[in-house]
Amino acid sequence: MAPELIGKRLVRRLDGRRLSGLIVEAxxxxxxxxxxxxxxxxxxxxxxxxxxxxxxxxxxxxxxxxFCANVVTSEEGEATAVLLxxxxxxxxxxxxxxxxxxxxxxxxxxxxxxxxxxLGIGLEHDGTDLLGEEIVVEExxxxxxxxxxxxxxxxxxxxxxxxxxxxxxxxxxxGVVN
DNA sequence: GCAAAGATCCAG
DNA sequence: TGGATCTTTGCT
Numbered sequence: 062m063a064p065e066l067i068g069k070r071l072v073r074r075l076d077g078r079r080l081s082g083l084i085v086e087a088x089x090x091x092x093x094x095x096x097x098x099x100x101x102x103x104x105x106x107x108x109x110x111x112x113x114x115x116x117x118x119x120x121x122x123x124x125x126x127x128f129c130a131n132v133v134t135s136e137e138g139e140a141t142a143v144l145l146x147x148x149x150x151x152x153x154x155x156x157x158x159x160x161x162x163x164x165x166x167x168x169x170x171x172x173x174x175x176x177x178x179x180l181g182i183g184l185e186h187d188g189t190d191l192l193g194e195e196i197v198v199e200e201x202x203x204x205x206x207x208x209x210x211x212x213x214x215x216x217x218x219x220x221x222x223x224x225x226x227x228x229x230x231x232x233x234x235x236g237v238v239n
Numbered sequence: 240g241c242a243a244a245g246a247t248c249c250a251g
Numbered sequence: 252t253g254g255a256t257c258t259t260t261g262c263t
Contacts, residue, residue: 088246097246099259107259124247125257131246144246174247214246234247241263251252 062134063089063143064225068205071148072197073180078156080180082148082170083201085230088212089223090131092140097218100140110188111140118196120177120187127174130182132191132198146173146213146224149232172234202227208238 066087073080090098092111099108099121111119111133119131119142135141148170150157157169157179170176177183182196189196206228211219213234226238 090246099246102260105260121246122258124245124255126255127247129246146246172247212246216245241261243260243262245257245259248255250254 062132062141063087063223064207064209066132066143066145066198067207067225067227068202070151070199070201071145071180072152072199073182074195074197075153075156075181078153080153080156081151081199082176082180083151083227083232084145084147084198085149085227086147086233087225088144088146089134089225090142090144091223092135092142095218095221097212097215097221098140098142100142104140108140111142113137113188116191118182118186118189118191120182120184120189122184123174128177128183129173130177130186144173145176147171147226147230147233148176148179149227149230150179167231171232175234210238 092100104112114137117133123129131142131144169179209222210224212224
């Protein structure tokens with residue numbers, strides 16, 4: 062499900078404004094089969110939304126400082142999710158700049174924590190239904206070229222090629238991949 | 240109850 | 252390269 066999200070458009074409605082961006086980077090976390098997944102050791106209070114129905118958000122705090130947002134992609138009871146890691150900003154870049162306290166567009170959403178800050182996503186969005194009003198995934202590029210690489214920031218299961226990036230994008234969290 | 244690690248970001 | 256910052260988890 063992670064590669065399918067690349068090239069789609071993430072839309073966030075905030076105070077009547079529309080913020081959106083093209084999803085250019087995402088990572089898959091394969092639930093109980095994946096030592097790097099928060100769900101590997103079973104359900105806990107923090108990760109319970111990952112075990113819920115698909116199409117909902119799993120948001121958690123990272124390193125005590127940032128928030129990271131995942132799309133749940135498996136049926137209820139399983140816990141496969143896709144971490145949204147980077148967007149190419151499209152609509153609402155002025156609002157994103159304000160929320161990020163930063164001018165440079167390339168850096169507004171180029172990382173999971175940055176993306177959440179730019180879109181105003183926090184723990185209150187844990188469990189949010191992506192078919193609702195606040196946060197939605199829309200169609201984007203017709204046939205994006207997607208490249209698979211290894212995931213970032215892990216101490217285990219580093220060999221699995223479950224990070225997906227839009228080929229040639231300058232808006233990823235690391236350098237351009239072709 | 241406590242200790243350790245963590246799907247990060249930014250400054251120096 | 253290291254510090255900030257703090258929650259979650261697992262073990263004693």
